[in-house]
Amino acid sequence: MKMVTESEWEVNVPDKQLKDKVYFENLKSVVIDTEMCSRCLTCAAICPGGITVVNNKVDFPDYETKCLDCGACVRVCPRFVYEPKSGLGDYIEFTAGRSKRFAGQDGAMVTEFIVSAMEMGLIDRGLFAGRDENWATEMFHVRDSEQLTITTLGGTKYTFADVLPELKKAVMFTKSGVGVIGTPCIVSGIRKLQQEFPIFREKVKLVVGLFCTENFHYDDISNFLKAKGVDFSKLVKTDITKGKFISTMTDGKVKFKVTEAEDIVASGCNVCTDFTAVESDASCGSVGSAKGFSTVVVRTEVAKKVIEFIRAKGHADFGDADPAQLDFLIGHKKKRAENIKR
C-alpha cells in the first residue's frame, strides 16, 4: 500500500477562551472545575504526556510548565462543547440475546459481539476490563476467545475503567482494527476522537455501548460496600436491578437501595442524559429483556453484520425485547439536563 508522505501539513487549532493560558487550563476551567467531567479520559488518551487521574479527578500535574499547548484535549473532550444526547436513538434492530458460549452479567452479548467480530476478521483485538482481587479494574487486550476463560473479564464492574488511554495504545499496535466497550460517555469520547483524527476512524471498527445510569469512583464504592458488609474476597457478582444494588458473594447476598449511594455518584454523571449510548454501533444492557438475556440495540451496518454472523453461526439464542421497558430510565436520565450549568 503506497503511503502518501507529506512534508507540510496543517493542524486545526481550536479557540481558546482563556487566551493567555495553556489549553489544559482552558479544559480545566470549562469542564473539570465545573464538575461536568465524566472521567471518560479521552483527553488523557490523546495528550502527548501529562493528563492523568489524580485523587479520582482528571488532572495534569505541573501543567503550567509541562503542557505542550497543542489543544488536542480541548478538541476531543465531548463536554467542552457539550451537546447532550438522550433517548433510545436510531436503531436497525431491537432484540434480546443470550450467548451460548460465554457467561457475563446477563446474556454476555457484549462479549459475544466482540469475539464474533474477531472471528469475522473485522477486528484483531478487543478491549475488556477485568478486575483484580480487590475489584479494581485493569484493562486487557483480548486477541483470542481462549483468553475469555479469565472469567473476571465479563460482568459489570460499577466503577471506572481506563478504556480510552488503552484504546490509544491499541490503535498504535493493531493491524486490522480494535473493538471497544464503553459507557455512553466513553462512546461519546470515541466518536469525538474519530471526528477529529482519521487514524481513529480507520482503526476503531466496533464500538459497543452499555446502558448506564451512573458510575462510582473506586475508592468511594469499595469503602461504601465494605461498610455495608461486602467481603471482596468472596464477591462474585454485582448487580443493579429494579433500584436495588445486589452484591452476590459465595456465601450470601448484600442488598440495598441504589438511592442510598446517591452521595457517592461521580459528579460528571449528574449532567449525563444518555442512557442507551446512542452514538455506539450497538448497545447492550439488562433492561428490556427477560432474566438471563441481554437487550441488544443494533444501530449501524457494522453491528448488523456482526449480529448476522452470530445468528448464522448459532452462537446465541435470541428472544423478545420490549423498548417500552426502557422508557422509565431514559426519562430519568433526561431530567439530568437541568443540572447542566451554562
Added chain:
Amino acid sequence: MEEVINELMGTIMSNQLNIPALQPVLDSVSQLPVVGLLISFILWKPVFALLICPGLSTVGILLLFFPWVERKLCGRIQWRVGPREIVPWLGGLIQLLADTLRFLFQEVIVHKDAHRPYFLQFAFLSFIAALLPLLFLNAGNVIAIETPYAIQAMLALVCLFPFFILGLGWASNSRFAYIGTVREAFMYFAYEISFIIAVIAMVVLYGTSNPLEMADKPWGLILNPIAAFTFFVGAAMATSRMPFEIAEADQEVAAGPHVEYSGIAFGLIYVMCYEKAYILAGLMTVLFLGGGSGPDIPGITPLLGNDLMGIVWFLIKTIIVLTTLFVLRTIYPRYRLDQGLNIGWGAMITLSLIALALSIVLVQGGIVL
C-alpha cells in the same frame, strides 16, 4: 638320509630363477657355505614366489605404498592434495608407515561382550586367509604350487573371504557390527555367483585352468570383454571399493563389521582390503591381461632374463588394474544397499551368463586356443 638331501638339492637347483645380470655375482656367492644355500633356496621358484613376488614382500611393499598412491591420486582428481604433512618434501610418502606405527601403539580394546578368543583370532586369521590365494597366483613363470587346477583353487580360496568378515562381525557381538556384517554378507553373496561364472567363462575359453599356460594366449580382455567387465565389477565389490563401499565407507563404519576393532587389529583389517584388491587384480591380470607376457624390450630383456621380465610385466599390469580399481571411487558415488543387491542378482548374473555363452560360442565356433 643323504639321498633325500641330494634329491632335495636337485629339485631346488633345477628350478632356479634365472637372472642373467646377477649370474656372475650368484656364481661367486654360491661357493660360500651357508649363504649360497640360502640364496639358492630363495631363488628356488616356489619360495621366490611365496617370499618375494607375488608373495609376501610384494604384498608388504604394496600395502605400505599403495594406499599412499591411492590417496594422492584420488586427491589429485578431486582437486585436492592428498597426505603431505608427514615428510613434506617427499609428499607424505611414508604416511602409511606413520599410520601403522600409530596403530601399533594404540590399545586393542576387547569389549566385555565380545567373544574374546575369536575376536582377536579372526582379525589375524582373516589377514592370513586373505593371503592364501597367493599360493596359486603366478607372476610370469614363478608360481608357488603348480597344478592344472590353480584357477579353481584360487577361486575357492577367494570365496572364503566373506566368512572371515562374518566371523569378525559375529565375534564383536554388538548390534552395529551385526547389522554391518549382515549387509556386507548380502553384498558378497550377491556378487559371488557372477564373479565365479565370469572366471569359468574364461577357463572355458582358454580350455585350461593352469595359469602358466594362459600367459601365451591372446588377451581375455579382447576375446571376451563381457567377462572382463563382470569380473572387474565383482572385484570392485569384493574389495568394497566404490561404488560398492557400502559397509566399509567412512560414514558407515559405525554400522560396519569393523566397528569394535581398534589398534593393530583394526590396522590389519584395514589393510586386508588392499590385500584382497591385490590378489583380485593379480587374478585379473592372469585371466584377462595375459599374465606375465609382454614384448621384449631390447636393452633390458637380455639383462634381466625371461623370468624377471615376466615378473616385471605382471607387476606393471597388476598396478594398472589396481589403480583403475581405486580411481573408481572418484568417479562413482556409493550405491544404496538395495540398489547394489539389485544389480548383483539382476544385471550381473545376466551379464556373466552372456559371457559364458559367448565363451562357449567362441570355442564351438572354432577359435581353439
Added chain:
Amino acid sequence: MKKVTVPEQSTVEKAVRHAAAIGVAVKESVYPLTATVQYPRQRKKMPDNFRGYILFDPEKCINCWECAFICPANAIRMKEAPNKKYYPTIDYGRCIFCHFCIDSCSGGALRATKIHDVAYKDMDEMLTLTEEMIEPPEIIREDKKLVEYQIDEKDLRLKKTREEDNLIVEKAPPPVEIQMVSQCIDRASCIGCHVCEHVCESGAISSSIANGVMRMKIDTDTCTGCGLCVKECSMQILTLVRK
C-alpha cells in the same frame, strides 16, 4: 506430493555419461586443478574490503562513544586515558568483525586491516588495550606464495604468484550513503503537540500559526534522517523514507 523418480535415459545416453565421467577422471589425473590453498605456506588473496582486525588512531578520535554504543557484541569498552579522554579497547573474544564501529566512527579514527589470523595464548590476551590497537598485531608471515582465485564463467583458476599480500589497506573504499528523510504519513491525525519540533536536533521541523491555522513543515534538505521525531511522535504518524 511429488514423487521423485529417476529420469528416463536410453542406454546410449547412459554409456555416454559413463564415458564422460571416466574422461573427466582421466583428465584430472593428468592435468588437475588443485583448489587447495596450502596455508600457511600459501595465502589466499583477500579482497580489499575484507573485515579483519581493527586499528585505531587516537589523534582522530572525538570521544563520541558511537563505536561502543553500536557494537552488537558489546566488545568495545571505553577506557580513560591519562589525558582525561576516553578511548576504545576491543575484546577480540567477543568481536564479530562486523566493522560497524569503523562505519560509525565519526572522526575516522578506526580503520580496517586484512589481518585475520592472530593467535592468543589465553583469553586475557584477547582484551586489546588502546595502545596495542595503534600498531597492527604481530603475525608471523610464513607465506611464500599468494593465491588468487580467478573465476570466469566456466572455470576456476588459481593463480599462484611469489608475492606478499599487503595486509594493511591504506585506502578504504568509500561507503555508499543512502539519505533518509522524515515524512508525515497521516496529516489529518496530527494533534499539533510539537514534540517532533522540540526533539529535532537539526531544526528541520518548524511550525507557524496564521489565521487560527497551524502549519507544520519538515525541511527535507536539513533533515538528517536520524529518526528521533519518528520515535517520539505521539500519534506515530511520521516515518523515514528515502530521499
